[in-house]
Amino acid sequence: MPIEKVILAESDENLRRTVAEFVRSKRIDVAEAGTVQDVYGYLGKDEFDLIFIEAKLPECELIDFLGDLNQRSEKPLVVPLVNGEPDSFVLECIKGGAFDFLSKPFSREQIEIALHKAGNYSQISKTNAAIVESSVDDAGREILGESQLIEETRKMIKRVAQTQVTVLIQGESGTGKELVARALHIQSPRAQKPFIKINCAALPETLIESEFFGHEKGAFTGAVAKRQGRFELAHGGTILLDEISEISLAMQAKLLRVLQEQEFERVGGSKTIKVDVRVIATTNRDLEESVEKGDFRQDLFFRLNVIPIYVPPLRERVGDIQFLAEKFRELFVRKHGVSVKGFSDAAVDSLGNHDFPGNVRELQNVVERAVILCDPDGSIEPEQLNLLGQALGQPERQSVKEAKEDEAAPEKDGFPSMDEVEKEHIIRALGQVDHNRTKAAKLLGMNVRTLRNKINTYREEAESEEDLAKLGDKD
Numbered sequence: 001m002p003i004e005k006v007i008l009a010e011s012d013e014n015l016r017r018t019v020a021e022f023v024r025s026k027r028i029d030v031a032e033a034g035t036v037q038d039v040y041g042y043l044g045k046d047e048f049d050l051i052f053i054e055a056k057l058p059e060c061e062l063i064d065f066l067g068d069l070n071q072r073s074e075k076p077l078v079v080p081l082v083n084g085e086p087d088s089f090v091l092e093c094i095k096g097g098a099f100d101f102l103s104k105p106f107s108r109e110q111i112e113i114a115l116h117k118a119g120n121y122s123q124i125s126k127t128n129a130a131i132v133e134s135s136v137d138d139a140g141r142e143i144l145g146e147s148q149l150i151e152e153t154r155k156m157i158k159r160v161a162q163t164q165v166t167v168l169i170q171g172e173s174g175t176g177k178e179l180v181a182r183a184l185h186i187q188s189p190r191a192q193k194p195f196i197k198i199n200c201a202a203l204p205e206t207l208i209e210s211e212f213f214g215h216e217k218g219a220f221t222g223a224v225a226k227r228q229g230r231f232e233l234a235h236g237g238t239i240l241l242d243e244i245s246e247i248s249l250a251m252q253a254k255l256l257r258v259l260q261e262q263e264f265e266r267v268g269g270s271k272t273i274k275v276d277v278r279v280i281a282t283t284n285r286d287l288e289e290s291v292e293k294g295d296f297r298q299d300l301f302f303r304l305n306v307i308p309i310y311v312p313p314l315r316e317r318v319g320d321i322q323f324l325a326e327k328f329r330e331l332f333v334r335k336h337g338v339s340v341k342g343f344s345d346a347a348v349d350s351l352g353n354h355d356f357p358g359n360v361r362e363l364q365n366v367v368e369r370a371v372i373l374c375d376p377d378g379s380i381e382p383e384q385l386n387l388l389g390q391a392l393g394q395p396e397r398q399s400v401k402e403a404k405e406d407e408a409a410p411e412k413d414g415f416p417s418m419d420e421v422e423k424e425h426i427i428r429a430l431g432q433v434d435h436n437r438t439k440a441a442k443l444l445g446m447n448v449r450t451l452r453n454k455i456n457t458y459r460e461e462a463e464s465e466e467d468l469a470k471l472g473d474k475d
Helices: 013-024 036-045 062-070 087-095 108-125 127-141 148-161 177-186 205-213 249-261 287-293 298-304 320-336 345-352 359-373 400-405 418-432 437-444 448-461 465-471
Strands: 005-009 029-033 050-054 077-082 167-170 195-199 238-242 263-265 272-274 278-283 307-310 340-343 378-380
Touching: 005 013, 005 036, 013 029, 013 108, 029 036, 050 108, 062 077, 062 087, 077 087, 077 108, 148 177, 148 307, 167 177, 177 195, 177 238, 177 278, 205 249, 205 263, 249 263, 249 298, 287 298, 320 340, 320 345, 320 359, 340 345, 345 359, 359 378, 359 437, 418 437, 418 448, 418 465, 437 448, 448 465
Parallel strands: 005 029, 005 050, 050 077, 167 278, 167 307, 195 238, 238 278, 340 378
Antiparallel strands: 263 272
16 A cells, blocks of 8 residues: 655755655655644644654654554554654654654655555555455445436446446535446456546646646656656556546646547657547536536537436435445444444434435445444444434434425425535534544545535635634635
């Protein structure tokens, strides 16, 4: 399991910049920190695989820092950067949980070795979990459900997979758009070739072109070696452009050329590179509306929208909720090695009364939590589900099915809008995870960037300081 995200905490700005540039050249994301407060700030917003930290970082007691990390559920590996500290201190750090250490001055080769060792250790330590998780992942490759809508989606996948056309998968966050994309690849003639995913929402504008097309050595500061882009790596296979609506208009123009000509140049290069790639794109937005607003190129939309596939939200296939919940229960019982008989009638009713704004991903998280909290050999009860917006003692809400049947009824005074419901769900999620946006996004079944945008929108509409406090700080 390669290292993907690193925090580099070093007070020497020149050293920090040099090391960061080298680590980034290895296709690793680096968050630079000059103080321990910066480190905690990053840890509060995201998850990281590894921390390089100066042993004498200002205002940081390294042993205490290691002890604090050990209390966290997600613990990155830690490599102290020591500079003349006694062996006894280094030994104490290792006993306290440090993975390895580097003595200043260190070489690039030593950094690379540390990254390699950390990656190997991470893979070995997670082998058992990966074996168990594989059952969840394998089941996830299937588009689960018994409803007519899902059956139609499966038929569409089977029909389209054998072709080479570009596919645009549309649907809300958490509906399973990536699973549909993977199913298209697995059932296609390209199944034995690479399947490369690009999360467009997670890439900063300054790096996205290099990530797509690669770069030549010296193309920009930090480009210390030639690097292949994702399109080049996907040659012969499939590339998934996840959340395509998040890329800029300038980048859209460059992407259009690749779709039309199947060729591009690396950043800083003049050689034209030809590729044979099938493109699949996903979005949780209405791209036609984005085109009308001028946020998305119409010609690119037409190129992507050759075959549109719509993945329905869970509220449009209510009949699948109990089926999916039972499948997830079976998977998580095996994963966690516990005995849970099933769902009580009251729990089934609770699931049916919840609208699942996070869709299948939210349902999966809800069931896993319930399996863990359930009494041994017992049945899952509503209190273990702990559904957002349905706290203990709260009156039971109208079920999604009943709400759909009443859509034609006259509007009731005081009935909340969908935006109000979404805002309340976001506030509840933030409150449950102490305003950690990464965890809240997982709970809600959306990516962090989407959650951040929604929070900022609701902050602009807030009518009181109390509402602002509930939504947290603006980015």
